[in-house]
Amino acid sequence: xERKSRQKAAVELHPRWRVSAGKNxxxxxxxxxxLELIAETGSISKAESKMGMSYMRAWSLVxxxxxxxxxxxxxxxxGGRDRGGATLTDTGKAVLKLYRQIEKESLKVIQPKWRSLQxxxxx
Amino acid sequence: xERKSRQKAAVELHPRWRVSAGKNxxxxxxxxxxLELIAETGSISKAESKMGMSYMRAWSLVxxxxxxxxxxxxxxxxGGRDRGGATLTDTGKAVLKLYRQIEKESLKVIQPKWRSLQxxxxx
Numbered sequence: 557x558e559r560k561s562r563q564k565a566a567v568e569l570h571p572r573w574r575v576s577a578g579k580n581x582x583x584x585x586x587x588x589x590x591l592e593l594i595a596e597t598g599s600i601s602k603a604e605s606k607m608g609m610s611y612m613r614a615w616s617l618v619x620x621x622x623x624x625x626x627x628x629x630x631x632x633x634x635g636g637r638d639r640g641g642a643t644l645t646d647t648g649k650a651v652l653k654l655y656r657q658i659e660k661e662s663l664k665v666i667q668p669k670w671r672s673l674q675x676x677x678x679x
Numbered sequence: 680x681e682r683k684s685r686q687k688a689a690v691e692l693h694p695r696w697r698v699s700a701g702k703n704x705x706x707x708x709x710x711x712x713x714l715e716l717i718a719e720t721g722s723i724s725k726a727e728s729k730m731g732m733s734y735m736r737a738w739s740l741v742x743x744x745x746x747x748x749x750x751x752x753x754x755x756x757x758g759g760r761d762r763g764g765a766t767l768t769d770t771g772k773a774v775l776k777l778y779r780q781i782e783k784e785s786l787k788v789i790q791p792k793w794r795s796l797q798x799x800x801x802x
Contacts, residue, residue, distance in 0.1 A: 567705070571785070572695040575796065582690070582800060625799050647799055654796045661792065662694065662785035669784065673698065673777045676748050676770055677705060 567677050569670050571659045575624075582624035587617050588655045591629060591648060600632055600642045625651065690800050692793050694782045698747075705747035710740050711778045714752060714771060723755055723765045748774065 575582040583591075593603035604614035622628040629648035633641045644652065697707040704710070709730075716726035727737035745751040752771035756764045767775065 567698065567700045570697045570699065572697050573789075574693045574695050575690065575800070576693065577690045577800060624801060626801055650799060651796065654792050654799075658789045658792050658796075662789050665788040666696075666781045666785050669777050669781045673774065673781075676773060676777075677698070677700060678747060678749055 567674060567679075569663075569666075569673075571662050573655065573658055573662070577624050580620055580624055583621060583651060583655060587621055588652060590614060590617055591621070591644065591652050592656075594630060594642050595644045595649070595652060598641065598643065603642075621648075621651075690797060690802075692786075692789075692796075694785050696778065696781055696785070700747045703743055703747055706744060706774060706778060710744055711775060713737060713740055714744070714767065714775050715779075717753060717765050718767045718772070718775060721764065721766065726765075744771075744774075 570585075572585045574584040581587070590603055590607060590609070593606055594600055597603050597606070600614050600618065601611060604611055607614075618630060618632065622630075625647055627647045628645055629651055630642050630644050632643075693708075695708045698705040706714075713726055713730060713732070716729055717723055720726050720729070723737050723741065724734060727734055730737075741753060741755065745753070748770055750770045751768055752774055753765050753767050755766075
């Protein structure tokens with residue numbers, strides 16, 4: 557959704573769906589990006605460094621996700637030579653897929669309203 | 680969207696649409712809640728106190744909104760006996776309405792996916 561290389565200050569609409577479970581955020585934009593990067597890199601440490609996040613912070617987000625769902629979102633090896641090696645579980649894969657579908661479907665349906673809102677915004 | 684009086688720690692899905700304009704957030708969940716409360720109370724000071732927000736913070740959010748749209752979202756009287764008295768402009772009313780419609784339409788369309796996601800979440 558972010559286009560950091562874009563030249564001008566673009567006006568953009570971002571879905572930032574949040575699943576709250578009591579006081580916890582089970583999943584939101586940051587957690588799902590982390591999940592996706594872990595799926596891509598196979599490693600928590602590679603994913604956190606790409607996000608500019610500390611290892612402990614990434615672990616904390618993973619921990620909250622694991623506690624929020626009926627089964628863990630990923631299986632991780634902590635420490636050792638493969639420090640941060642991690643694989644998404646079926647639950648993790650399903651959460652990632654459903655969250656991205658929620659973003660995509662919601663973005664599609666609101667386009668007419670978004671165009672109306674854009675007309676009111678400064679260029 | 681928030682139900683503070685709810686007894687148990689409910690699992691909830693919140694759309695938190697964000698309109699970014701360069702480095703600024705033109706409108707998001709907090710700003711639109713403020714706009715709605717100003718519309719309801721006719722006063723920035725009443726709106727900010729209901730949100731537990733400082734007067735200067737509320738003014739800062741209003742300022743960013745006013746700068747982000749082609750015309751201001753509200754006309755406010757600052758100081759004097761009617762300190763904080765404020766009325767939404769046509770632009771402000773349209774922004775509020777469109778944002779709430781975006782929330783409503785997006786929430787509706789993603790219900791099937793949300794039900795699938797809920798099945799994975801702990802009770």
